[in-house]
Amino acid sequence: MEQIKVLIVDDEPLIRHALSTILATDPRIVTVNTKQNGQEAVKYCETNDVDVVLMDLQMPIMDGIEATKIIKSAEKSPAVLAITAFSSDDYLVPVLMAGASGYLVKDTEPAEIIAAVHAVHQGSAAISPSVSSDLISAVKNAYSKSRDIAGLIEDLGLTNREMQILDLLAKGFNNTEISRQLAISEATVKTHMAKIFMKLDVRDRVQALVAAARLGLVEIAREA
Structure with missing residues (x-):
């Protein structure tokens, strides 16, 4: 059974221990190491095989945002779960x-943390329900829309099919679910997704989701 190799990064020893304990309850996840700041995390990821980084944001020496940017700049980088x-x-x-x-808050239930690790490892987004509404407002407020949506879609060159895929992505669908919903192959979904990444100038599906929401093209589904 292939295991998901996780690096835990937090400046608080108790948090590092608690997260390690939570992850240890899933036999498919192994904590390969723990680090106390972003700089240590960057160095570890440069020379070690890591699938997912659990990243705190406020840390001394180098914060989680800067560390994430550096880690994700590598050609083959682990998924980062803040x-x-x-x-x-x-x-x-x-x-x-x-x-x-x-992005998870630390009061997230253990089962949801484990599910989020699996989700980001598989290429999906993982956002705490408690911050989903913040995400919607934040990404919309981060960019002032000066053109109507139809004109923007045309300017970006997004096709109707690509917009359908973006809409399903915003609803939390993975590639398999999107292929079933649209009655197309997973390979076709991946081809459309690659074109979406290029047109939105992003690296992956999560960044595509953020960019599309920021531009007002989609609304991220709120948790009930």
Whole structure:
């Protein structure tokens, strides 16, 4: 059974221990190491095999946002899952734009943390329900819309099919679910997704979601 290799980064020893304990309850996840600041995390990821980084944001020496940006600049980089005590827009949008695949608050239930690790490892987004509404308002307020949506879509060159895929992405669908919903192959979904990344000038599906929401093209689904 292939395991998901996780690096935990937090300046508080108790948090590092608690997260390690939570992840240890899932046999498919192994904590390969823990680090206490972003600089240590960057150095570790440069020379070690990591699948997912659980990244705190407020840390000494180098914060989680800067560390995420550096880690994600590598050609083959792990997924980064931000986990912090803060749901402020000041942290939320910058870390997602830096390349994080998800954002959790530290009072998230253990089962949801484990599910989020699996989600980002598989290429999906993972956003705490408690901050989903903040994300919607933050990404919209981060960019002032000066053109109507139809004109923007035309300017970006997004096709109807690509807009359908973006809409399903915003609803939390993965590639398999999108292919079933649209009655097309997963390979076709991946081809459309690659074109979307190019047109929105982003690296992955989470960044595409953030960019599309920021531009007002989609609305990220709120948790009930």
